[in-house]
Amino acid sequence: MIENPYKVLDLSHGASVAEAKRAYRRLAMRWHPDRNPSHEAEARFKRIKAAYELILDPERLAAWMKAHGHQAPASEPEPEPEHEAAPSPAPEAAPDRPRGEDLVQTVSLSLEEAALGCTTLVTLTTARDCEHCAGTGRVTYTHSRACRSCQGIGRIRTPEGTEECGACAGKGFVRKAECSACEGSGRVEAQRNLEVRIPPGLLPGERVRLAGQGQRASATHAAGDLYLEVALRPHDLFTLVGRDLHCRVPVSILVLMAGGSVTIPLLAGQRPLKLKPYPAHGLAYRLKGEGFPGKGGKGGGDLLIELVPEFPLHLGADEQALLRQLQARIEANLALHAPNLRDWQDRLAARAPD
Ligand SMILES: [Zn+2]
Ligand SMILES: [Zn+2]
Known part of the structure; x- marks a missing residue:
């Protein structure tokens, strides 16, 4: 099904191609996948592009209008002057008050901000009534003005002679004109800054709803809602998997062998992790409840630490001598200190011919 292109572009029905172009540019700035990292950007941008292309194609647009029971857009935007004089019918009262479009805007947070909650300033570009x-x-002018189309004559020249000026219905003067401030669209774009409290524990793609902060299509419309969708900036230390945080911590093999302590980063601050001599504890640790918090303080994740053995580099002669001493002691009781090495030596010996 083809969507209502005016609705997708947040335009009033039958808006001009120029208005559609402006709307398309504005929306493309916000939703082009190159500019917007949120999950829905690509699909949203496709809809916007399709709507714009439909409005640009008069034949397809007319077909869509017909199929959906709309009147084709009037080619002559000026209302018939005769009708102007007649008592105008009351504006069509909608059964329930129409609502402006909901807006979705991405809010980019650090992992800490999302986990612990924060207050962030969001700049919104919305259209409001001119x-x-x-x-x-x-x-509407207080005093009528000379019609620009006919220079106040009321008739315009055509190849066949002259005919009544359509712009002023032959009167030569007008009381109404297109608003120059908004180029007749009735809408102007405005930027608003909103300070928003983001509750703790929102995962990427989850949203905060701000009622009534969305688009207001016109003065008679109720404003739509604004949804702020959380996007996380990459973190230097943690990877988020579900609500668990994964962190790889490099540790010298000497600390792993002798035991000691390493510093573990937490979402807020850090703590020491005591290590018994390797391999008593292995290389993986799970710190319960130290991961990304759950909503409302429940169901938070864990912090998964993976120790990554680091081999000390560029040791001098002194240090190497110390290590050789240590190695000599280990070799004195391989079965105890290095059973795998002992096993390997046995297998080599069993293969020897003599
Ligand atoms: Zn005129
Ligand atoms: Zn205006």
Whole structure:
């Protein structure tokens, strides 16, 4: 099914191609996947592009209008002057108050900000009613002005002679004109800064809903809602898997062998981790409840530490002598200190012919 292109582009029905172009540019700035890392950006941008292309194609647009029971957009935007004089019908009252579109905006947080909650400043670009024309797109002059189309004559020249000026219905003067502040769209873009409290424990893709902070399509519309979708910046130390945090911690093999202590980073601060002599404890540790917190303080993840053995480099002659001493002691009782080495030597010896 083809979507209503005006709705997708947040335009009033039958908006001009120029308005569609402006709307498309504005939305593409926000939703192009190159600019927006959120999951839905690509799909959203496709919809926006498809809607714009539909509006650009008069034949397809007319077919869509017909199929969906809409009147084709009037090619002459000026209303019939005769109708202007007649009592105008009351604006069509919608059964329930129409709502502006919901907005989704990505809010990029550090892992710590998302885990612990934070207050962040969000800059929103929304369209609001033009103040100059109160959102109507048209201004009414207190005093009528000479019609620009016919220079006040009321008739315009055609190849066949002259005919009544359509812009002023032959009157030569106008009382209404397109609003110059909004180019007749009735809408102007505005930027707003919102300070938003992000609760702790929101995972990437999860949203905060701010009621009534979305798009307001016109003065008679209720505003839509604003959804802030959490995106996480990559973290230097942690990888998030579900709600567990994974962290690889390099440790000297000498500390692993002799036992000691390593410093473990936490979401807030750090703590020491005591190591018994290797391999009593292995290289993987799980610190219960030290992972990404759950919503409402429940169901948080764990911190999974993987110790990565590091071989000391560039040892001098003195240090190497110390290590050789140690190795000599180990070789004196291989069965105890290095059973795998002992086994290997046995297998080599069994293969020897003599
Ligand atoms: Zn205006
Ligand atoms: Zn005129």
